[in-house]
Amino acid sequence: MKFGIDRLVDLLKAAGEPTRLRLLELLSAGDLTVTDLTEILGQSQPRISRHLKLLGEAGLVDRYQEGAWAYFRLKQEGDGVTFIRQLLQASEDADPVLSRDRERLASVKRARAEKAQAYFSRNAAEWDELRRLHVNDSEVEAALVTLIGEEPVEALLDLGTGTGRILQLFSDRYRRAVGIDASRDMLAVARSNLDKAGVKSATVRHGDILNLPLDASDYDIVTVHQVLHFLEQPELALAEAVRMLRPGGRLVIIDLAPHELEYLRDDHAHLRLGFAHSVMSDWLTRLGLTMEQVVDLPPSQTGGEGLTVTIWIARRGERTTSQASLTPLALTGSD
Numbered sequence: 001m002k003f004g005i006d007r008l009v010d011l012l013k014a015a016g017e018p019t020r021l022r023l024l025e026l027l028s029a030g031d032l033t034v035t036d037l038t039e040i041l042g043q044s045q046p047r048i049s050r051h052l053k054l055l056g057e058a059g060l061v062d063r064y065q066e067g068a069w070a071y072f073r074l075k076q077e078g079d080g081v082t083f084i085r086q087l088l089q090a091s092e093d094a095d096p097v098l099s100r101d102r103e104r105l106a107s108v109k110r111a112r113a114e115k116a117q118a119y120f121s122r123n124a125a126e127w128d129e130l131r132r133l134h135v136n137d138s139e140v141e142a143a144l145v146t147l148i149g150e151e152p153v154e155a156l157l158d159l160g161t162g163t164g165r166i167l168q169l170f171s172d173r174y175r176r177a178v179g180i181d182a183s184r185d186m187l188a189v190a191r192s193n194l195d196k197a198g199v200k201s202a203t204v205r206h207g208d209i210l211n212l213p214l215d216a217s218d219y220d221i222v223t224v225h226q227v228l229h230f231l232e233q234p235e236l237a238l239a240e241a242v243r244m245l246r247p248g249g250r251l252v253i254i255d256l257a258p259h260e261l262e263y264l265r266d267d268h269a270h271l272r273l274g275f276a277h278s279v280m281s282d283w284l285t286r287l288g289l290t291m292e293q294v295v296d297l298p299p300s301q302t303g304g305e306g307l308t309v310t311i312w313i314a315r316r317g318e319r320t321t322s323q324a325s326l327t328p329l330a331l332t333g334s335d
Helices: 005-015 018-027 034-041 045-057 079-089 096-131 137-148 165-169 184-197 234-244 263-268 277-286
Strands: 061-066 069-074 153-159 174-181 202-206 219-225 245-256 289-297 309-316
Touching: 005 018, 005 079, 018 034, 018 045, 018 061, 018 069, 018 079, 018 096, 034 045, 034 069, 034 096, 045 061, 061 202, 069 079, 096 184, 137 165, 137 245, 137 289, 137 309, 153 165, 153 234, 165 174, 165 184, 165 219, 174 184, 184 202, 219 234, 234 245, 234 277, 277 289, 277 309
Parallel strands: 153 174, 153 219, 174 202, 219 245
Antiparallel strands: 061 069, 245 309, 289 309
């Protein structure tokens, strides 16, 4: 890293104040709100907000809105952030101020985990019922790991991240990752799970899968795990996912094969009863992707009530098709 004198002075000014240095240390450990930081540092909200504003102006901190809450974290990339991380590594682990901050951070994360677990427990029965219908999650994950391979990934995007399981599963493969979900309750679960797993290279954000709050062409892999069957027009979500891919990047879709369990529409809000290979292939081809792998994972049970999980992997070429050129296909996805 080399900096001009003005940029170097700006970075040193941004970090060279006790509260801001403590904030950088805390934000390097994950997403936190102003309320979280106020509780940890024992300082007023206006004071914390003023310091965060200065860190943001220095290009060191990301801010993103989630309903009434704003979350902050240390930026994941950039020379300035790399320099700041080196400064943070030079701090003494046993420093009493930083040690106290880490203890209070752990307390905040415990409270966050308890709230997330309460939500998860309220919905566990419904999720367990659905899990019993298809192949074990561990088998799906093992197939995913094999299909995606061991090549390091610069950036991964997980759409409909839910509990953040995909972000955890591939945390040793990517340098940075983002999970998007429309449910703030599920984001709380995902944050808690990432905290417990010690995953610091991933962040989760609230967002609309049809209008992502992210830069286009920025990801090597985009995953869409058990999301499309909830959507009225899944092909539009796929178009948005493709927009996020770098040329040569891969789109990984995990969803259900066609089935006849109509009660899933009313009881579990499924709008699509699975997707045929031909339907998915047509959508992805029209979006400029080349299908590389398709794997069906049949259910372990044999009573006729099981669901087959399918994994589709397609690669983006140099050009893609716009959303406007896509028209919806059959609602069941089975044609």
